[in-house]
Amino acid sequence: MGRYGEQLWSPNPAAPLRGRRTGVYRPYYPDPLAGSPPVLHKDLIARATAIEVGIRSLTSTVVVSLDQLADFLLRAEAVASSRIAGIQVAPQQVALAEFAAGAGSDNVVEGFSVNARRVARNIAALRRAVTDLPGTEAITVDGIVSLQRTLLPGHRHTGPRSVQTWLGGSEWNPLDAAFIPTPPSDVVRLMTDLVAYASGDAHPPLIQAGLVHAQFETIQPFDNGNGRVARTLIHAVLARRGLVTPAVLPISLAFVSRSDRYVTALAAYCHDGPPGGRAAHAALNQWLTFFLDSLVVAIEEARTFAEEIAELRRSWDARLTAFRERTVVVRNRPREPATVDRLLTVLSTSPVITATSAARILDVSVQAAWAAAEELVGAGILRRRQIGRGATGYLNREISDLLTSAERRLLAVKQG
Structure with a gap:
């Protein structure tokens, strides 16, 4: 699936003395996908096709409307994807941050962390991926960069990176790094190939989504946000191919509960050898088998959530x-x-409301929305919370707690 090259590292004069090392490092150059789509074993294709049938059947087999489930699944996926990136926050705080970022927040909303705001941006990026990108003629590099900007507003360096990056080792040089992606001079070429493949149909949808994700993670085209954008692209590809829209599959929940295997399978994708060889097939098979296994878990989680x-x-x-x-x-x-x-029906998609936002959602007066929310407080379904200056919010913790329960359930399965 590619090759490791050799480059000479010149020390950064701004580095401390211990970081000024000179040596050879080995960046990885993945094979192009659109230029030469890998030939896959027929059993792998058959399994992907069978799982696809299961995904398409979700529309008719879940016990609640998939439209009702869509926002909840999107939130679950974004929370789990952020957790993989090391951004850990209580789902209730995420709900507050998402509310603050939305059109329904007429007051200054308080009571959530910076990390909660980051997860809310991940939700926004994922929503864009499954609504905006599928409607375009093709997935483009600019379209993917827009996802990064949604994740990282105000970030100084968005778009294809202009410097060498690496994972692990020293912050000053890549000589002891665990993985070194391709040099910046090759990023645009590889990304152009990637979006061409992502916009086509050379493989079945699930295979295509798995390869796009692994290839993006291997290129590491940005200096920040690569993992979250890579996981978002899974859903952009599946949405373009007509799978599970408007919902997403919580595949990052499967990844986060099997994080060691996730890292190992992605590392296996970066095999050094000729395309089409036995070792390349084994590397592809290891990654795609893990990816398909994770999709099976995600399908079951979607049904359980429903x-x-x-x-x-x-x-x-x-x-x-x-x-x-x-x-x-x-x-x-x-x-x-x-x-x-009617307000009960929207709680799964809007776990935080105010009288004003509920009035807007339900198209009723603010007084009617307030009375409805207060009745649900009396019934023990909502609870009041001051969420800003002069603003009373109504929160449903049970919906948010489903995400925490899912993580515990999957971790218990892993440990068992």
């Missing part, structure tokens, strides 16, 4: 009914669906 959200809704309905039976003011409630019942 069941858990449906069970939560039944629990909310029961609590609301019990609360209404304990109160007198609602005995003459009209038969048409009340605002409070």
Whole structure:
């Protein structure tokens, strides 16, 4: 799948004395994908096709509408992808940060961390990947750079890098690095090839998504945000090929729960040898087998999330009914669906609301939205929280807790 080259490292004069080393380092040059798509074993293609059938069947087999599930799955994927990048934050804080960034936040929202804001940007980038990129004639380098800018607003150096980067080892030189991607002079060439492959259909969708992800991680075209953009591209490719839209599969949950295998499989992709050889086939097979295994886990997690959200809704309905039976003011409630019942339906997609944002979502008056939210507080479904100066938010922690439960469930399976 490529070759390792040799380059001479000249020390940085600004480095401390211990970092001013001269030596040979070995950057990796992956084979192009569009120029020469790898030939894959028929059993691998057959398995990918079978898994694709399972993904397409999600629309008819999940117990809640996939449209209802879409925002929740998108949030789950972005939280897990950020965690892989070392950005760890409670899902409840992410919900606050996402609310603050959205159109529904009319006040200054407080109470969340810088990391929560970073995850909220990851959610925004993922949403763009599955809505904007699929509608374009082709995936472009500029389109991918726009995802990086969404992730890293204000970052000084967005777009293809102009310096050599590396993973692991010293911060001053790559001589002891764990992996050294291609030199900057080859980044644009490889990215041009990558977007051509990502925009085509040389392989089935799942194979294509897996190869795009691994190739991007191997090129490391940016100086920051590579991993998160690479995982986002999985969903951009699948959305372009018509899989699971408008939802995404929480594949990063599978990655984060099997992180050692994830790193090992990506490392195996960078095999040194001629394309088409036995060793290259073994390297491709190791990565794609792991990737397909992770997709199977992600499909099951999507189904589990759907069941858990449906069970939560039944629990909310029961609590609301019990609360209404304990109160007198609602005995003459009209038969048409009340605002409070409609508000319950949107909680899985909007775990943080205000009376103003709920009014906008439901197209009712602010007073009606406030009354509905207060009734859900009384039923123990929402809780009040001051989220800014003069702003009262209504939060549902149970939806956010599903993400934490999923991570624990997958880690338990791994340890078992």
